Amino acid sequence: xxxxxxxxxxxxxxxxxxxxxxxxxxxxxxxxxxxxxxxxxxxxxxxxxxxxxxxxxxxxxxxxxxxxxxxxxxxxxxxxxxxxxxxxxxxxxxxxxxxxxxxxxxxxxxxxxxxxxxxxxxxxxxxxxxxxxxxxxxxxxxxxxxxxxxxxxxxxxxxxxxxxxxxxxxxxxxxxxxxxxxxxxxxxxxxxxxxxxxxxxxxxxxx
Amino acid sequence: xxxxxxxxxxxxxxxxxxxxxxxxxxxxxxxxxxxxxxxxxxxxxxxxxxxxxxxxxxxxxxxxxxxxxxxxxxxxxxxxxxxxxxxxxxxxxxxxxxxxxxxxxxxxxxxxxxxxxxxxxxxxxxxxxxxxxxxxxxxxxxxxxxxxxxxxxxxxxxxxxxxxxxxxxxxxxxxxxxxxxxxxxxxxxxxxxxxxxxxxxxxxxxx
DNA sequence: TTTTATTATTAAACATGTTTAACTACAAAA
DNA sequence: TTTTGTAGTTAAACATGTTTAATAATAAAA
Numbered sequence: 001x002x003x004x005x006x007x008x009x010x011x012x013x014x015x016x017x018x019x020x021x022x023x024x025x026x027x028x029x030x031x032x033x034x035x036x037x038x039x040x041x042x043x044x045x046x047x048x049x050x051x052x053x054x055x056x057x058x059x060x061x062x063x064x065x066x067x068x069x070x071x072x073x074x075x076x077x078x079x080x081x082x083x084x085x086x087x088x089x090x091x092x093x094x095x096x097x098x099x100x101x102x103x104x105x106x107x108x109x110x111x112x113x114x115x116x117x118x119x120x121x122x123x124x125x126x127x128x129x130x131x132x133x134x135x136x137x138x139x140x141x142x143x144x145x146x147x148x149x150x151x152x153x154x155x156x157x158x159x160x161x162x163x164x165x166x167x168x169x170x171x172x173x174x175x176x177x178x179x180x181x182x183x184x185x186x187x188x189x190x191x192x193x194x195x196x197x198x199x200x201x202x203x204x205x206x207x
Numbered sequence: 208x209x210x211x212x213x214x215x216x217x218x219x220x221x222x223x224x225x226x227x228x229x230x231x232x233x234x235x236x237x238x239x240x241x242x243x244x245x246x247x248x249x250x251x252x253x254x255x256x257x258x259x260x261x262x263x264x265x266x267x268x269x270x271x272x273x274x275x276x277x278x279x280x281x282x283x284x285x286x287x288x289x290x291x292x293x294x295x296x297x298x299x300x301x302x303x304x305x306x307x308x309x310x311x312x313x314x315x316x317x318x319x320x321x322x323x324x325x326x327x328x329x330x331x332x333x334x335x336x337x338x339x340x341x342x343x344x345x346x347x348x349x350x351x352x353x354x355x356x357x358x359x360x361x362x363x364x365x366x367x368x369x370x371x372x373x374x375x376x377x378x379x380x381x382x383x384x385x386x387x388x389x390x391x392x393x394x395x396x397x398x399x400x401x402x403x404x405x406x407x408x409x410x411x412x413x414x
Numbered sequence: 415t416t417t418t419a420t421t422a423t424t425a426a427a428c429a430t431g432t433t434t435a436a437c438t439a440c441a442a443a444a
Numbered sequence: 445t446t447t448t449g450t451a452g453t454t455a456a457a458c459a460t461g462t463t464t465a466a467t468a469a470t471a472a473a474a
Contacts, residue, residue, distance in 0.1 A: 176324075190370065
């Protein structure tokens with residue numbers, strides 16, 4: 001690696017570390033690009049050159065921690081005899097607990113990234129796709145074990161459970177009065193409904 | 208009403224009309240507060256005095272149309288013998304179709320309002336609450352008719368169906384390649400799962 | 415009617431994300 | 445080694461949402 005390339009990487013790291021520090025201490029809306037540049041000992045223009053925009057910087061600065069949290073959630077997953085419901089709740093517990101450390105920060109991150117036009121947020125899009133794959137596979141496995149109906153579409157189910165997960169997360173990040181337990185309780189109730197349905201058996205048969 | 212009050216209202220209307228026009232023609236991110244002020248024949252500062260912020264102006268400028276669309280969806284609701292599923296899909300058809308007229312505009316609106324901290328977006332919060340009430344009541348009615356299980360929590364169900372509705376809407380507004388039919392098809396599949404469940408009957412009984 | 419207070423309005427300034435154009439140091443070519 | 449080109453960096457400028465302080469018009473009080 002040439003000298004130029006190494007110093008470029010160093011600069012990038014300086015900016016990233018400064019950004020992580022200030023995003024956490026001052027909050028993402030309170031700290032300016034100038035603040036970050038000064039903390040990194042670099043010009044504001046340089047921050048833009050390395051990371052295109054403040055939102056992109058936020059995404060890059062934080063996605064590794066999120067990825068690590070997901071990996072940890074998967075690694076500590078309850079054993080095979082645990083139900084789909086329990087596994088979903090385990091993941092939710094890990095993720096909501098993580099976001100709870102700095103709700104304001106992750107509210108801004110998720111607002112600015114999930115509503116970006118498609119294709120603008122590669123990291124988080126990939127994380128979602130991984131999640132859907134993972135959950136879809138888990139549901140297929142349940143089908144094989146006979147606990148999930150063979151006719152149920154695994155990808156639809158994975159996406160639905162993600163919808164429920166995501167909407168509760170949104171409310172959790174938006175509303176400081178909502179405790180972690182409340183969020184988990186709400187998700188548990190909605191997920192349970194999705195797994196078991198709400199129609200009476202007669203109605204279901206007629207479909 | 209005093210002279211001052213009337214001219215104030217007139218100014219407010221001028222700004223609102225200018226904002227509606229420019230938001231639709233130029234797009235919410237392309238048109239500036241200065242553009243709107245000039246179109247209204249008023250100073251930029253005046254726009255802020257009347258509507259606190261650009262996002263707040265966007266919300267006020269658009270919520271009436273949304274409210275009208277909801278009212279229309281409710282008014283044209285299929286009759287009593289229609290299923291819960293059909294009624295949900297009717298509403299979704301009306302709403303997605305409306306948003307489809309200017310996806311970019313409503314993407315920005317929903318991004319900037321739904322991720323605001325709780326309490327910052329009174330109009331849309333109220334609309335959501337109305338929606339949950341309305342749907343909750345519909346589900347209670349189904350319970351009375353014996354098509355929905357008595358044990359099912361109507362508010363949880365209404366919120367869950369809204370989650371599914373909302374997440375599909377997000378993807379619809381974000382992704383220009385997604386057609387209206389695709390969005391409706393996706394929602395229909397997820398909503399169907401929520402109504403009927405995915406677990407095998409044996410599993411459900413054990414719960 | 416004159417004086418005082420209020421309030422809608424705005425010009426100018428400010429804050430901050432981003433762009434532009436110039437500079438400098440390194441690498442490649444001659 | 446000298447020259448030429450490339451690429452990382454930045455100072456300055458720009459764009460735009462918002463705030464501030466001043467103005468002028470109206471209402472209220474004397």
